[in-house]
Structure formats: C-alpha cells, structure tokens
Amino acid sequence: MARRTEGHTVTDTSSSAPSPAAMARRPGNARPTPEQVTGAKSLVLALEHVGAEVVFGIPGGAILPAYDPLMDSTAVRHILVRHEQGAGHAAEGYASATGKVGVCMATSGPGATNLVTAIADAHMDSVPMVAITGQVASSSIGTDAFQEADIRGITMPITKHNYLVTDAAQIPRVIAEAFHIASTGRPGPVLVDIAKDALQATTTFAWPPQIDLPGYHPVTRPHAKQIREAVRLMAASRQPVLYVGGGVIRAGAHAELLRLAEITGIPVVTTLMARGAFPDGHPLHLGMPGMHGSVAAVTGLQRSDLLITLGARFDDRVTGQLSSFAPGARIIHADIDPAEISKNRAADVPIVGDAKAIISELITTIEAGVGDAADVNPHTYDAWAATTKGWAQEFPVGYTAPSDDALMPQQVIERIGAIAGPEAVYAAGVGQHQMWAAQFIGYERPNSWLNSGGAGTMGYSVPAAMGAKVGEPDRVVWAIDGDGCFQMTNQELATCVINDIPIKVAIINNSSLGMVRQWQSLFYNERYSNTDLHTSVGSRIPDFVKLAEAYGCVGLRCERPEDLDATIEQAMAINDRPVVIDFVVERDAMVWPMVPAGVSNDAIQTARDAAPVWDREESEAEEQDTDADHDGK
Amino acid sequence: MSTKHTLSVLVENKPGVLARISALFSRRGFNIDSLAVGPTENDAVSRMTVVVDVDLLPLEQVTKQLNKLVEVLKVVELDPLASVNSQVVLVKVRADASNRSGILETGQMFKAKIVDATSEAIVLQAVGNADKLNSMLEILEPHGIKELVQSGVVAIGRGPRSITDRSRH
Ligand SMILES: Cc1ncc(C[n+]2csc(CCOP(=O)(O)OP(=O)(O)O)c2C)c(N)n1
Numbered sequence: 001m002a003r004r005t006e007g008h009t010v011t012d013t014s015s016s017a018p019s020p021a022a023m024a025r026r027p028g029n030a031r032p033t034p035e036q037v038t039g040a041k042s043l044v045l046a047l048e049h050v051g052a053e054v055v056f057g058i059p060g061g062a063i064l065p066a067y068d069p070l071m072d073s074t075a076v077r078h079i080l081v082r083h084e085q086g087a088g089h090a091a092e093g094y095a096s097a098t099g100k101v102g103v104c105m106a107t108s109g110p111g112a113t114n115l116v117t118a119i120a121d122a123h124m125d126s127v128p129m130v131a132i133t134g135q136v137a138s139s140s141i142g143t144d145a146f147q148e149a150d151i152r153g154i155t156m157p158i159t160k161h162n163y164l165v166t167d168a169a170q171i172p173r174v175i176a177e178a179f180h181i182a183s184t185g186r187p188g189p190v191l192v193d194i195a196k197d198a199l200q201a202t203t204t205f206a207w208p209p210q211i212d213l214p215g216y217h218p219v220t221r222p223h224a225k226q227i228r229e230a231v232r233l234m235a236a237s238r239q240p241v242l243y244v245g246g247g248v249i250r251a252g253a254h255a256e257l258l259r260l261a262e263i264t265g266i267p268v269v270t271t272l273m274a275r276g277a278f279p280d281g282h283p284l285h286l287g288m289p290g291m292h293g294s295v296a297a298v299t300g301l302q303r304s305d306l307l308i309t310l311g312a313r314f315d316d317r318v319t320g321q322l323s324s325f326a327p328g329a330r331i332i333h334a335d336i337d338p339a340e341i342s343k344n345r346a347a348d349v350p351i352v353g354d355a356k357a358i359i360s361e362l363i364t365t366i367e368a369g370v371g372d373a374a375d376v377n378p379h380t381y382d383a384w385a386a387t388t389k390g391w392a393q394e395f396p397v398g399y400t401a402p403s404d405d406a407l408m409p410q411q412v413i414e415r416i417g418a419i420a421g422p423e424a425v426y427a428a429g430v431g432q433h434q435m436w437a438a439q440f441i442g443y444e445r446p447n448s449w450l451n452s453g454g455a456g457t458m459g460y461s462v463p464a465a466m467g468a469k470v471g472e473p474d475r476v477v478w479a480i481d482g483d484g485c486f487q488m489t490n491q492e493l494a495t496c497v498i499n500d501i502p503i504k505v506a507i508i509n510n511s512s513l514g515m516v517r518q519w520q521s522l523f524y525n526e527r528y529s530n531t532d533l534h535t536s537v538g539s540r541i542p543d544f545v546k547l548a549e550a551y552g553c554v555g556l557r558c559e560r561p562e563d564l565d566a567t568i569e570q571a572m573a574i575n576d577r578p579v580v581i582d583f584v585v586e587r588d589a590m591v592w593p594m595v596p597a598g599v600s601n602d603a604i605q606t607a608r609d610a611a612p613v614w615d616r617e618e619s620e621a622e623e624q625d626t627d628a629d630h631d632g633k
Numbered sequence: 634m635s636t637k638h639t640l641s642v643l644v645e646n647k648p649g650v651l652a653r654i655s656a657l658f659s660r661r662g663f664n665i666d667s668l669a670v671g672p673t674e675n676d677a678v679s680r681m682t683v684v685v686d687v688d689l690l691p692l693e694q695v696t697k698q699l700n701k702l703v704e705v706l707k708v709v710e711l712d713p714l715a716s717v718n719s720q721v722v723l724v725k726v727r728a729d730a731s732n733r734s735g736i737l738e739t740g741q742m743f744k745a746k747i748v749d750a751t752s753e754a755i756v757l758q759a760v761g762n763a764d765k766l767n768s769m770l771e772i773l774e775p776h777g778i779k780e781l782v783q784s785g786v787v788a789i790g791r792g793p794r795s796i797t798d799r800s801r802h
Pocket residue numbers: 429430431432433434456457458481482483484485486508510512513514515516
C-alpha cells in the first residue's frame with residue numbers, strides 16, 4: 001500500500017528559475033486592488049505574473065478573445081507557428097533547453113487535437129509544459145458544436161493534469177496551478193482548456209491567487225533511512241554502476257552527480273534522456289546503455305552487482321529482455337515519482353525524492369565516512385572501474401568508413417559536434433540520425449541534448465530547435481534531422497525566418513526512413529517495403545536546398561567527405577537566418593552496437609553478426625553463463 | 634488466495650474525476666470488479682470504493698498511479714477482516730401462485746424486502762456482502778430471474794478511526 005508522505009514542502013525541481021508557485025506567492029507581485037478585466041485579459045495577466053516569456057501558438061475562433069490582449073502584452077511574446085504540433089514541440093524545446101515551463105496555445109477542435117502529439121511527447125519525457133486551448137462556449141459544450149473536441153477527455157492519459165475552465169474567475173488560479181504542477185515534482189504537461197464565454201466574461205483579476213491542490217504533494221526530501229540503506233549497499237558492492245536517467249537533468253542535479261561519481265569512483269552510464277547529465281569526456285563515463293548503447297555501458301549494467309538508479313525508469317529500450325537484465329544486480333532506485341519505483345524492476349532500496357536532494361544526501365553521508373560509508377571510496381571499486389574502462393577503450397562506439405568516398409552519416413554528425421562544440425544545443429529527430437547524434441556528439445553539459453526519447457516522435461527536431469533558440473538566443477542551436485522527420489514539421493522554418501530565429505538544420509539525408517530500413521535489412525530479408533523516400537537516390541523530392549531557399553533560409557548541400565568541414569563552418573558563420581544543409585549520405589549505414597528488440601542485453605552486437613570478442617582471461621574469470629555468447633562468434 | 638482488493642479512494646468533488654479514474658484503470662490494464670462513488674461527510678470530498686482483481690505487485694502500481702492523480706486525496710486498501718462491505722441488489726423474479734411463497738421464504742431468509750409485487754413477478758431488494766447476495770440469487774435462479782440490477786460495493790473500516798481525518802490539509 002503506497003502512502004503519500006505528508007507535510008513536505010513543495011520545492012521547485014529546476015535549478016535556476018523560481019517556481020511558479022513561489023512567483024505567485026511573491027509579495028511584489030500582489031496587486032492591492034482587484035482589477036475589472038475580461039477573462040482573456042485575466043489569462044494574459046496571469047501568464048505575465050507567472051513569468052511566462054514566450055507562447056507558441058495559432059489563433060482561431062474559440063481562443064480569439066485571448067489573442068486581443070496578448071497583442072498588447074510586452075512581457076509575453078507570442079510566436080505564430082505554422083502547425084500546432086510545431087507549437088507544442090517548440091514549447092518542449094524551450095523548456096528542455098532552459099529548464100523553464102514552455103507554453104503553447106491553440107484554438108478548439110482541430111487546433112487542440114493538433115497539439116496532442118506534442119503533449120504526449122512531453123508526458124513521456126517529463127517536460128514541463130502548459131498548453132492553453134480555447135473551447136466552445138460553455139452553453140455549447142456537449143452539442144457537437146463547430147470545432148468542438150473534448151480535449152480534456154482526449155488528453156487525460158497524456159497530461160500530468162488538465163482543466164476545463166468555464167468560469168472566468170477561476171482563470172488566475174488555474175494558470176498558477178498549471179504552472180506549479182507542470183514544473184514541480186516529476187515535471188510534465190498540463191492542459192488548460194478555457195471556454196470562449198469565460199474568456200469574454202468580465203471578471204476581477206487579483207494576484208496571487210489561492211492555490212488549492214489538497215491532493216498534490218510531491219515528495220522531494222528523501223528519507224534518511226533509505227539514504228543509509230543505499231550507502232550500506234554501496235559499501236557491500238564491488239561492481240556498482242550509476243545508472244543515470246533524464247530525471248537528473250530535469251532536477252538540475254548534474255553537479256551533484258559529478259561529485260558523487262568522483263568521490264566514489266563509480267562508473268556512470270547516461271541514458272538517451274540523460275545525455276549531458278555527466279560529461280562525456282569524463283574517464284568514469286561508460287556511455288549510453290540500451291538498444292544502441294555502447295558495449296561498455298550495456299555490459300557494465302549486465303555484470304554489475306549494484307545499480308544506483310537516479311531518475312531513470314528501466315525503460316524497455318534500456319533493459320532489453322527484462323528478465324535477463326542486470327541479473328546479478330541489486331537495485332537502488334531513486335525517483336521523484338513513486339510509481340516508477342519497482343514498476344519494471346523490483347527495487348531493494350527505493351528512495352522517493354528529488355534527484356538533487358537525494359544525491360546531495362548521499363554525498364553528505366559518504367563524505368562523513370562513518371560506518372559503512374567509510375568503504376564507499378574509489379579504492380573499493382578500483383578493479384571494477386578499471387575493467388569497465390578497459391571495455392570502453394576496447395569497444396568504442398565507432399563506424400567503418402566505406403571503401404568508396406561516400407559521405408558517412410556518423411562522420412557528418414561527429415564533425416558537427418566537434419565544430420559546434422559542447423556549448424551548442426542539439427535537437428534530434430527520431431531514427432538512425434537520432435541514435436548517431438546521441439553516440440557521436442560529445443555532451444558536456446545538461447540541456448544541450450534535446451530529443452524525443454519516450455515517444456519517439458518524428459518531427460520533433462525543427463520546432464524543438466526553434467523553441468530552444470528562442471529560450472537560449474546566444475547559443476548555437478542545431479537540429480540534427482532525418483530526411484523523413486524533416487518532412488513532418490519543416491514548415492516551422494517559415495516561423496524561424498519571420499521571427500528571426502536562426503537555427504541550423506542538418507538533414508541527414510539517406511533517402512529513406514533509415515531506422516525502419518535498418519530493421520528491414522536485419523529482420524525482413526532486405527525487403528524494403530515503403531521506406532524509400534526518393535529524397536536523394538534517383539530523385540530529390542523535395543529538393544531540400546530549394547525548399548530552404550523558398551522559405552528564405554540559406555540552403556546548402558554537401559555530398560563529399562572533403563566538403564564536410566567547410567560546409568559546417570559556412571553554416572556556423574551565418575547568424576542572420578536559418579541554414580538548412582542537405583547532407584547526402586550513405587543509405588546503407590546502420591546504427592551499431594545493437595541489441596535486437598526483446599532479447600537479452602548479453603546478445604549485444606557491434607556490427608552485423610559480430611559480438612564483442614572478450615579478453616580470454618576476463619571471460620574465464622566471469623562466472624555468468626551468458627559468457628557463452630561472448631566468445632567471439 | 635483471493636486477488637480481489639477493495640480500495641477506498643478519497644477524491645476532490647469535482648467534475649471529471651470519475652472519468653479520470655476509470656480512464657486510468659483502463660489505460661493501465663487493471664480490471665475493475667466494481668466501482669461506487671458518492672458524497673461524504675465533507676462536501677468537498679467524494680469517496681469511491683473500487684474493487685479490483687489484481688495481484689499484489691500490480692496493486693501497488695494501481696495505488697501509486699491513483700495517488701499521482703492531482704485530484705486524488707488518499708487511497709486506502711481496506712483489510713477485508715477489519716472492514717465491512719455491502720451492496721444492494723434489486724431482482725425481479727418470475728412469481729405466480731405456485732412459487733410465490735417459496736420466493737418470499739427465500740427473501741425472508743436473506744432479510745430481503747419486497748419492493749414490488751404483481752401477479753407475475755416479485756421485486757426483491759437485498760443488502761449485504763457479495764457472498765450473501767450470490768447465495769440468494771442462486772436459490773432464486775430456478776424460479777426464473779427476469780431482471781437483475783446491482784450497485785457497486787461500498788466499504789468502510791471497522792472501529793472508531795476514520796480515513797477521512799487527514800485527507801485535507
Ligand atoms: C510520427 C512517427 N511516425 C512513424 C515513426 C516510425 N519511425 C521511426 S524512425 C522512422 C524513420 C525516420 O526516418 P528519417 O527521419 O529519415 O530518419 P533516419 O532513420 O533515416 O535517420 C520511422 C518511420 C515514428 N517514430 N514517428
């Protein structure tokens with residue numbers, strides 16, 4: 001029986017910005033006399049007071065009243081997108097790059113349903129987002145009125161919480177609550193659907209409103225006993241791994257993680273959602289685990305005797321076949337969401353709380369060095385750290401260049417990462433290029449890697465990059481996109497050009513739905529059913545360079561390795577408008593390593609039909625029967 | 634071992650809460666045996682009694698997922714030994730001169746009330762736990778059940794303590 005721990009204060013999980021609730025409570029924001037305003041104006045005032053800087057959206061009938069006062073707001077910038085999905089992903093990109101709440105807005109019916117994919121995406125990846133939609137007038141709700149859709153019902157399973165507001169007086173409270181819920185505890189999307197008549201009605205605006213959330217108490221401070229238990233397991237362990245997930249990034253706990261790793265000498269793996277939570281250049285970093293993880297990270301988890309799980313959720317793309325995942329490991333599972341703990345893999349030591357607080361407490365206990373803690377130091381894990389580091393050196397994530405002079409997608413991405421550097425932001429689409437972007441760019445800081453991890457939403461990249469650039473205008477922002485993904489949301493290039501949002505888009509053009517094609521190569525006898533996109537092989541439909549130019553972007557094309565650096569540098573030099581580069585790459589390149597879906601991670605392959613060849617002495621020393629698979633066949 | 638568990642769920646009394654909860658059950662693939670909702674001694678709070686058919690581990694998931702809903706104030710699993718539960722059944726039984734007295738006798742045995750009677754049928758109303766009601770229905774079955782309607786189970790813990798005490802703070 002789960003019991004909620006009571007009496008804890010709710011604190012913000014993002015490191016920088018004060019929480020919306022704190023903002024709401026801030027006395028300076030209080031208006032002594034309530035103003036007489038429309039519901040629409042009340043909405044805009046609430047957005048201003050809660051600290052929203054940017055709203056991505058498209059107007060329409062039901063939300064129209066809100067757009068009138070929005071026009072006069074100097075604090076809230078509205079960016080008109082070309083598709084509501086773009087608004088949603090832009091809000092996500094903004095949120096993921098800055099740690100603040102992203103905001104998108106749409107009208108009722110189709111406007112709202114167009115947001116659904118992005119809301120689902122934000123839900124899967126715990127992105128703090130508030131989506132505001134107009135709804136038909138309250139008297140028409142339920143009558144199948146023009147552009148009516150039950151967006152609250154539709155989004156119930158894909159939001160952290162949602163509201164339908166039919167009374168103008170509730171608008172400030174609901175907006176304050178929405179921002180509070182979106183940004184605290186485990187972050188996530190909150191939808192606020194407001195009936196048109198509530199936007200038109202006259203009401204009073206007073207700030208701060210009274211937040212009324214009797215059932216919402218995220219636990220942020222870990223239980224001291226659980227911390228002691230965790231340290232006890234760490235002391236008893238000889239082969240521990242810090243299994244780090246996206247929660248560490250959302251909690252802003254990267255500095256604490258670095259310290260914990262360094263005082264203990266425990267190797268680290270960072271999941272797809274956690275790339276950048278721990279510096280890639282750090283000697284303790286084994287890379288990314290999972291289906292396309294590094295040999296060192298995957299094997300490190302498999303052979304570990306203790307997983308110190310921080311803000312990760314044992315996703316099937318990490319565990320592979322669950323029953324054979326890390327068979328010898330005990331589990332410490334720290335997460336802000338109690339429902340994640342023991343959901344997929346039973347935890348020996350569950351710790352509910354904010355990752356930053358948990359890691360800090362672990363550090364304090366370990367540094368005190370009393371009792372068990374005295375054994376938690378690099379000396380204890382020496383041999384293991386050396387072994388895992390040996391794997392990382394022996395089996396680096398790499399690729400083989402073809403004999404002819406084809407442009408390899410991995411090389412393109414690697415060079416972009418090298419030239420743009422760790423201060424840039426990279427937003428990937430979904431597919432092979434996404435995995436290569438996770439593998440071949442060195443991430444040294446949190447919030448520099450944005451992607452659609454949980455949902456795998458094609459079309460994320462361009463609008464997310466746009467949102468990131470709006471939030472971080474001084475950073476170089478690259479969309480690393482596929483020729484397939486790009487065609488789902490590239491209309492936002494118009495938004496970028498018009499609103500002076502100079503992102504850089506690298507289309508990794510393999511003329512196909514490459515990731516699907518890879519599976520067809522491996523599992524469907526090279527029968528390429530419906531994966532040819534005709535974007536470079538045989539024809540260029542569309543011609544991405546012309547398309548870029550039609551939007552007012554700079555369009556470049558690169559087809560030869562010798563032009564690669566010069567093209568990237570040319571793009572880096574352009575800062576007055578978006579640049580789109582059509583990188584025409586080898587279409588048969590595959591993402592390796594790979595653990596095929598549903599099998600044990602022990603079956604990792606470094607290339608087609610190639611398993612890692614383990615050092616003989618080492619494989620003999622291992623007693624796991626899984627070594628049979630590792631004997632180099 | 635029974636895999637049925639009775640959960641008392643205190644929720645904010647707001648529109649849409651029932652939809653949210655039943656959607657959660659269906660999305661996570663949990664089977665609900667019965668669900669009853671109603672007001673409580675506190676206007677702002679409604680209470681649901683949910684009987685679910687799950688093993689212990691998934692039950693923990695159900696409870697945690699319910700607790701994550703913003704409008705859920707408290708989730709308590711009622712220990713079958715330390716709680717009482719009850720439901721209402723209305724059953725219309727075919728009845729004529731030949732079997733009427735048999736039906737009335739059965740009704741008496743289970744403390745059921747006759748709430749309607751005609752020359753062809755009798756409507757019995759019985760209150761109690763599922764076992765008792767099922768026994769009654771089994772005995773009535775041969776007479777011919779024309780119509781049957783049952784409420785969800787409602788349940789409450791025994792003793793002086795109340796689960797609503799600390800639900801709002
Ligand atoms: C909206 C959506 N539709 C379909 C898929 C299935 N899917 C996953 S990867 C992929 C191919 C993506 O192609 P492209 O953008 O060219 O990337 P590549 O794999 O070639 O690098 C597809 C169709 C998806 N993830 N999302």
